[in-house]
Amino acid sequence: MSRRKLSAVGANVFALGAVSLVTDVSSEMVTAVLPVYLVLGLHLSPAAYGLVDGLYTGATAVLRIAGGYVADRIRRRKVVAGAGYALSAVMKLGLLVAGSSAAAIGAVITLDRAGKGLRTAPRDALITLSAPEPLLGRAFGVHRAMDSVGAFAGPLVALAVLAAVGAANPEAFDAVFVVSFCIAAIGVLLLVLFVRDRRTPKAAGTPVSPRAAAALLRGHGVRRLLVAACVLGLATVGDGFVYLLLQHKEDIATGWFPLLAVGTNLSYLLLAAPLGALADRIGRLPVVLGGYGALALVYLLLAGPVSGWLLFVLALALYGAFYAATDGVLMALAGPLLPESLRTTGISLVQTAQALAYFASSVLFGLAWQFWGADLAIAVAAGGAVVAIATTFAVLRKART
Amino acid sequence: MKTRILIAVAGVLVLAGAAVAYVGFASARSHDVTATGAVRLDPGPRLLFRSTADADRGHVATVSATDPAGPRTVSPLSCARVYAAGGTGLCLRQDGDLTTYQLAVLDAGLAVQRELPLVGLPNRARVSASGRMLAWTVFVTGDSYNGGMFSTRAGILDTATGDLAGTLEDYAVTRDGKPYQAADLNFWGVTFTADDRHFYATMSTAGHRYLVAGDFAAHTVRTLRENVECPSLSPDGTRVAFKSAVDGDPARGWRLSVLDLATAKVTPLAETRSVDDQPAWLDGRTIGYGLPRGPGHADVWSVPADGSGPPRLLIPDAESPAAL
Numbered sequence: 073m074s075r076r077k078l079s080a081v082g083a084n085v086f087a088l089g090a091v092s093l094v095t096d097v098s099s100e101m102v103t104a105v106l107p108v109y110l111v112l113g114l115h116l117s118p119a120a121y122g123l124v125d126g127l128y129t130g131a132t133a134v135l136r137i138a139g140g141y142v143a144d145r146i147r148r149r150k151v152v153a154g155a156g157y158a159l160s161a162v163m164k165l166g167l168l169v170a171g172s173s174a175a176a177i178g179a180v181i182t183l184d185r186a187g188k189g190l191r192t193a194p195r196d197a198l199i200t201l202s203a204p205e206p207l208l209g210r211a212f213g214v215h216r217a218m219d220s221v222g223a224f225a226g227p228l229v230a231l232a233v234l235a236a237v238g239a240a241n242p243e244a245f246d247a248v249f250v251v252s253f254c255i256a257a258i259g260v261l262l263l264v265l266f267v268r269d270r271r272t273p274k275a276a277g278t279p280v281s282p283r284a285a286a287a288l289l290r291g292h293g294v295r296r297l298l299v300a301a302c303v304l305g306l307a308t309v310g311d312g313f314v315y316l317l318l319q320h321k322e323d324i325a326t327g328w329f330p331l332l333a334v335g336t337n338l339s340y341l342l343l344a345a346p347l348g349a350l351a352d353r354i355g356r357l358p359v360v361l362g363g364y365g366a367l368a369l370v371y372l373l374l375a376g377p378v379s380g381w382l383l384f385v386l387a388l389a390l391y392g393a394f395y396a397a398t399d400g401v402l403m404a405l406a407g408p409l410l411p412e413s414l415r416t417t418g419i420s421l422v423q424t425a426q427a428l429a430y431f432a433s434s435v436l437f438g439l440a441w442q443f444w445g446a447d448l449a450i451a452v453a454a455g456g457a458v459v460a461i462a463t464t465f466a467v468l469r470k471a472r473t
Numbered sequence: 474m475k476t477r478i479l480i481a482v483a484g485v486l487v488l489a490g491a492a493v494a495y496v497g498f499a500s501a502r503s504h505d506v507t508a509t510g511a512v513r514l515d516p517g518p519r520l521l522f523r524s525t526a527d528a529d530r531g532h533v534a535t536v537s538a539t540d541p542a543g544p545r546t547v548s549p550l551s552c553a554r555v556y557a558a559g560g561t562g563l564c565l566r567q568d569g570d571l572t573t574y575q576l577a578v579l580d581a582g583l584a585v586q587r588e589l590p591l592v593g594l595p596n597r598a599r600v601s602a603s604g605r606m607l608a609w610t611v612f613v614t615g616d617s618y619n620g621g622m623f624s625t626r627a628g629i630l631d632t633a634t635g636d637l638a639g640t641l642e643d644y645a646v647t648r649d650g651k652p653y654q655a656a657d658l659n660f661w662g663v664t665f666t667a668d669d670r671h672f673y674a675t676m677s678t679a680g681h682r683y684l685v686a687g688d689f690a691a692h693t694v695r696t697l698r699e700n701v702e703c704p705s706l707s708p709d710g711t712r713v714a715f716k717s718a719v720d721g722d723p724a725r726g727w728r729l730s731v732l733d734l735a736t737a738k739v740t741p742l743a744e745t746r747s748v749d750d751q752p753a754w755l756d757g758r759t760i761g762y763g764l765p766r767g768p769g770h771a772d773v774w775s776v777p778a779d780g781s782g783p784p785r786l787l788i789p790d791a792e793s794p795a796a797l
Contacts, residue, residue, distance in 0.1 A: 107612075108594060114765060171767050236496050243499035254492035261484045265477045442656050 081211040084202035087266040088195055089218030091259050095157060096219055098256035099188075100226025101248055102164060105234070109167075109245045110177070133424045139190040140197075140420025145280045149194035149201075149416055150269035156191025157263055160184050161256030167249045193420035200407030200415060201270040208407055209356055212400030213348020220341040224334075229255075285417050293409040294418055296467045301422045303467075304398065305429025307364060307460035309437040309453050311336070317374045317446060318387060332388065339392020340399075347396045348404070356405040357468050363397025364461045366390045371454035375447060402426075405468070512548035514557040514581045514797060520755070521562075522791040523555050525771045533564065533583070538755075538796065541773075541788045550583055554595050556753075556795045559604025561632060565595030576609055578632060589637075593626060597703065597751050598793070601665035605633050606689070608663035608672065627660035627674060629689055636689075641674065644687065647695035648678075655679060660694075662703035662751050663687075666710055673697075673704040673713060684715070684732075701732065703751035705760075707778070711735060714742075714752040714760050714778060729760065731778050740780040754778070755787075755796045763792030 143152035163184035170176035196212075203211035233251050237244045288294045315332040351359040370390045373383060403419065410418035433456075440449040514521065518538040524530060524547060531551040537543055552564035553574070562579030574591040593611030600607055607630045629638045638644075641660040646653045655678045663674040676685045676694060684701035687694040700721050704713045713732045719725040726747030731740045748762050755761045760778050765771045771792035776784040788794065 233496055237500045243502055247496050247499040250495045251492040254488040254495075258485050258488050261481060261488070265481050265484075438657075446656075 081207050081214055082202045082204075084268050084270075085199055085211045085215055086218075087262065087268075088199060088202070089215045091157065091263045091267060092195070092215065092219040093222035094259035094262060095160070095256055096222030097226045097229055098164065098252045098259065099160065099184075100223045101230040101233075101252045101255070102167070104227035104230045105245060105248050114177075133189070133428060135186050136189040136193060136420045136424050137417070140193040140416040140418075141280075141282075141285055143194040143197070143416040144414050147280075148269060149198050150263070150267055152416075153191045153194040153198065154260065154263050156187045156189070156194070157256070157260050158187070159190065160187030161253060161260055163187065164249050164253035164256055168246055193416050193423060196403045196419050196423075197407075197416040198267070198270065200403070200419075201412065202268075205408055207352055208404035209348040209351030209359070209401055210345065211348070212404045213345040213351075213396070216348075216396070216400040217341055217344040220337055220344065224337055224341060280413055285414060288410070288414055288418055288421065294421070297406050297409060297418075297422050298425045299467050300464045301402070301426040302429040303460045303463045304360075304364065304402070305426040306433045307367065307453075307457045308430050308433060310430070310434040313434070313437055313441070314370065314374070314387075314391060317450060318384065320446060321374060322379065322383065335384070335388035336392045336395070339389045340395045341392075343393050343396035344400060347393070348400055351401045351404060356401050357465070359397050359401050360405060361461050361465055363394045363401070364457055364464070366397065367394040368454050368457035368461070370394065371450050371457060375450045375454065510546040512546050512550075512583055514562045514579060514583065515560050517797050519797045520761075520773075520788065521555065521557050521795040521797055522773055522788055523552055523793040524790060525769060525792055526790040530769060534791070535797070536788055548583055550579075552577075552793075554598045555793050556598040556600050557797060558600040558602050558795065561600050561604030561607070563598045563600050563607045563609065565591065565598050565609060574611070576607075578607065578630070589630070596625065597627075597662050599663055599665065599751070601669050602667060602708065603669055605669045606631055606665050606672075608665065610661040610663070625659045625661040627663050629663060629672070631669075631689070638689070638692070641687070641694065643692075645693045646676070647693070648683070649696060653678070664704050664706045664713070666706060673706060675702045675704065682718070684713070698732075698737070702727070705752045705754060707754050708757050712778070714754065716748055716750070716752065719747075729762065729776065731760070731780070742776050742778070742780055743782055744774070744776045744784040753794050753796065755794070761787060761794040761796070763794065765792075
């Protein structure tokens with residue numbers, strides 16, 4: 073990709089990417105040390121940790137939609153996104169204040185995730201409004217690549233802080249949280265200074281009201297998008313399962329477990345921008361479908377005869393390719409189908425539908441694994457991915473832009 | 474634009490400076506611990522614990538059993554969790570960087586006899602009364618495949634034969650009298666009987682937590698009753714002290730109780746605060762346990778095992794208690 077084409081996605085996209093990069097360094101720092109902090113620093117038992125961890129995942133769906141609606145209503149996406157970034161930043165200090173109370177820590181983590189729920193849809197809506205329509209795939213690709221650079225660097229920064237303070241030092245975790253806060257605050261500063269809000273003119277035709285938001289659901293395009301998001305969410309069984317199946321198949325030491333996510337992230341990072349650009353050239357729907365094809369291949373690999381290093385390289389590369397081809401590209405696909413005045417609401421609906429379906433599929437896959445065994449469960453998941461490709465093609469073919 | 478860049482540069486410098494200053498400040502506050510004497514693990518009227526005092530946090534120390542709040546002997550050895558009995562110690566500790574841990578087997582003079590890598594975060598440690606059998610629990614984060622639930626792995630080492638069970642998950646399980654298989658088995662909190670072969674532990678599966686009785690030689694476990702976690706067998710082998718989730722719901726906290734194995738009678742202890750620790754028998758009538766007090770701090774408390782009397786602060790700034 074030439075420099076000229078890259079810059080064509082717009083300075084605002086790069087500014088949003090930089091904010092995401094810095095913010096992800098901050099949040100992944102905390103994610104990396106949180107289990108150790110809770111179990112060794114605070115002596116929470118596994119069950120208490122499980123409760124906190126459960127809050128981490130499921131707490132933000134409603135807030136996400138409310139945040140999306142408010143952002144559209146006041147036509148200030150940057151303000152709502154900024155509130156989300158700021159809330160998450162302050163909660164890094166909240167971890168210091170929460171001390172060893174499991175309830176307080178649960179509350180802090182929930183608010184941190186609430187901040188994430190609040191900011192994601194307005195941020196993605198801003199991206200769709202900041203880049204020229206034909207370059208949306210590339211814009212999301214650039215943004216997601218920058219985002220995952222941050223996710224990649226976060227744990228390394230955390231380890232560096234721990235090494236500097238001395239990991240056995242009780243202040244070590246506090247230092248990680250304080251540094252994480254400072255980095256998150258830099259993210260908020262960059263957002264305030266360099267991200268430009270696109271205040272869309274008040275369109276007389278589409279007022280922003282609860283009724284209009286509900287009407288979104290009646291529009292054909294949005295309904296198709298929601299169906300596709302749910303189907304695609306249902307086809308995804310969860311990272312933990314994929315890594316665990318890899319581990320079962322190859323019996324690698326659990327110590328290598330975190331490296332599996334690193335492999336996926338690396339593939340995602342490298343492929344996000346090129347696949348986004350490809351989506352602009354050959355169409356977003358084929359790239360999303362190709363991504364789910366890659367997911368089906370991952371499942372087949374897990375059930376198939378390939379083994380050893382080849383299996384790891386192929387599975388993780390394809391898994392990263394799946395994320396690169398679907399995460400941002402689906403938003404690029406969704407953006408133009410939503411009226412500008414209700415774009416944030418629409419994006420938050422799509423993201424929430426996908427997240428809920430993903431949650432359901434993870435639970436179902438867990439049960440399938442338990443009752444049918446790993447081999448049959450993964451074969452069914454592979455079949456599910458193929459069905460998802462067919463369904464998505466059928467519902468989005470007509471809506472495609 | 475120029476002003477904005479200036480503000481950004483200034484802001485980033487201030488925030489980065491604050492981060493670096495805090496890291497420097499924190500590392501300056503870490504100091505070397507000077508050992509105050511030779512800690513020994515031989516049987517005797519002493520209590521072993523892990524210090525949580527600012528001056529020597531993490532270090533293994535002992536106090537006299539008759540004067541627990543009195544002067545302490547602090548060793549140079551640092552552990553995340555410690556236990557000892559019969560002249561053998563078990564220290565779960567960090568191994569190099571923050572993410573890996575190891576188990577160190579200690580002799581009576583605190584010398585490391587053997588090291589084993591641990592995969593996961595160390596959580597519980599136990600030694601059989603004779604000092605022959607060691608058990609530990611680690612908390613495996615990578616395994617959180619069951620949707621935000623935890624995963625634990627309990628291991629047992631026979632120091633006499635070198636036999637090692639790295640995890641109890643491949644033991645043959647009998648649940649309510651029937652053979653049982655599941656992918657979501659978790660074990661934690663092992664306690665040994667006097668024969669150095671049988672043990673009690675906690676097993677969770679399908680949302681239930683059971684007290685199980687196990688056989689190390691036969692590699693079997695069977696469920697005994699529900700909602701008994703982190704069992705600890707009394708010195709005479711007749712009772713099990715444990716923690717149970719209040720109303721079966723861990724979110725409501727844990728209650729220390731004692732189960733009489735012969736009569737199945739459960740006696741809740743006088744400690745009403747939530748105790749999330751594997752209790753330790755300090756003698757045939759007294760239970761000791763750690764209670765966190767703010768980040769990094771904890772105290773060891775004791776309470777009578779028959780449900781009478783109030784809890785009392787035994788060793789300030791300590792956790793992981795064991796009676797030697």
